[in-house]
Ligand SMILES: NC(=O)C1=CN([C@@H]2O[C@H](COP(=O)(O)OP(=O)(O)OC[C@H]3O[C@@H](n4cnc5c(N)ncnc54)[C@H](O)[C@@H]3O)[C@@H](O)[C@H]2O)C=CC1
């Protein structure tokens with residue numbers, strides 16, 4: 402399976418020169434798959450049709466050219482379903498009640514609103530009950546590490562951030578706003594996020610490049626009393642750990658003894674290594690462009706120095722080929738195409754491979770599959786999707802509901818175990834180590850586990866009603 406785009410192509414076919422059969426043949430020749438045909442106008446000489454075609458990404462520029470070059474064919478319009486889904490953006494603000502008359506107006510707006518504002522002025526905590534704060538998260542990016550696309554800027558980051566906001570709403574009923582900042586200066590980002598924080602119950606940092614992301618998150622955590630969570634770090638790590646716990650069960654290996662290679666020691670990679678260590682992993686090899694991290698080398702990246710002290714206990718030197726030899730687990734959060742079949746063949750038996758780079762994984766899944774026991778990617782179009790969307794809606798739902806001050810390590814470990822537990826023992830197999838994002842239990846289990854961990858670690862400032870009986874008993 403390769404990446405495909407669905408296109409709707411409107412064509413005029415001059416019947417004396419060409420037929421629909423000719424068009425269908427040409428589309429098939431360039432790898433297109435016709436999934437629907439609509440006749441728009443059937444004239445005596447000319448018919449107009451809308452043809453819906455699944456086109457491999459590699460051919461989506463080619464197909465229009467091929468059709469335009471055919472005698473008797475005129476391409477009138479081409480639309481791409483993915484682009485159509487983005488027209489005008491993907492989210493909007495909707496009032497909870499209509500303003501139908503003057504009485505409504507004087508309640509929701511002036512003069513009534515003034516009394517509510519003064520109540521909050523006297524007790525700022527009331528912002529949680531009288532405004533949208535308690536259910537609202539800012540999705541903040543500077544556009545510097547958007548998916549695996551790199552520094553493409555704040556405007557280009559918007560579709561991804563709108564997508565995250567849609568997922569927050571659909572999966573966890575959280576209202577999330579994309580805030581795409583036109584600055585890369587960490588001081589300025591911290592200042593802006595602090596300045597907008599009063600309106601939000603939590604801050605989801607997204608696609609901010611490393612190592613800047615570490616310092617930005619740490620400073621915001623220190624300075625704000627609402628949860629600050631860099632999704633690419635912790636959401637990814639939580640889901641990777643969840644998948645790994647289940648994958649290790651499938652192959653009957655132990656996290657404490659498994660040899661684990663993590664490639665791409667950026668935002669996601671640093672956090673994955675740290676969370677795996679916290680979960681009991683002892684043999685981690687962290688690999689970036691400069692090779693396997695080593696305690697003998699001094700790096701300018703403080704996170705790398707810390708990790709180097711806790712990984713590569715054998716002091717191996719070299720790069721991915723040296724690290725992966727005999728490894729039980731490969732976790733890629735680096736970029737497309739860095740893993741080869743030869744490297745896979747050098748891994749231990751019953752190997753586990755998480756090729757998590759988006760949108761294109763470290764190795765083409767079809768190529769890897771024959772050489773891997775448990776394979777997962779970050780994508781929606783293959784089994785075992787290891788994507789942070791399994792984490793951030795539930796973790797924020799839990800954190801908002803118990804008004805957590807922060808998202809701490811215990812809450813992350815609890816979230817990972819909760820995601821893993823959605824897959825029942827009798828369901829667990831190579832192709833099902835991680836639940837689907839459409840499984841309602843994911844958010845429910847993660848929320849519940851996160852609230853329990855927040856209460857147990859004294860990070861919760863509120864006991865949600867569905868937890869109060871449980872807490873009293875304890
Ligand atoms: N499946 C999922 O849920 C997630 C996947 N990702 C994907 O992981 C990748 C990295 O994301 P971030 O950590 O946010 O980016 P980042 O820019 O913070 O880190 C990427 C790291 O990979 C390293 N790298 C790149 N090419 C390499 C190579 N050939 N060999 C060794 N190291 C290499 C870079 O030097 C950098 O340290 C992206 O493709 C992103 O889409 C990120 C977050 C979540």
Ligand SMILES: CC(=O)C(=O)O
Nearest residue numbers: 547548549633759789
């Ligand atoms: C999934 C995600 O957050 C990323 O690839 O950046």
Ligand SMILES: [Mg+2]
Nearest residue numbers: 548607608633
């Ligand atoms: Mg991201």
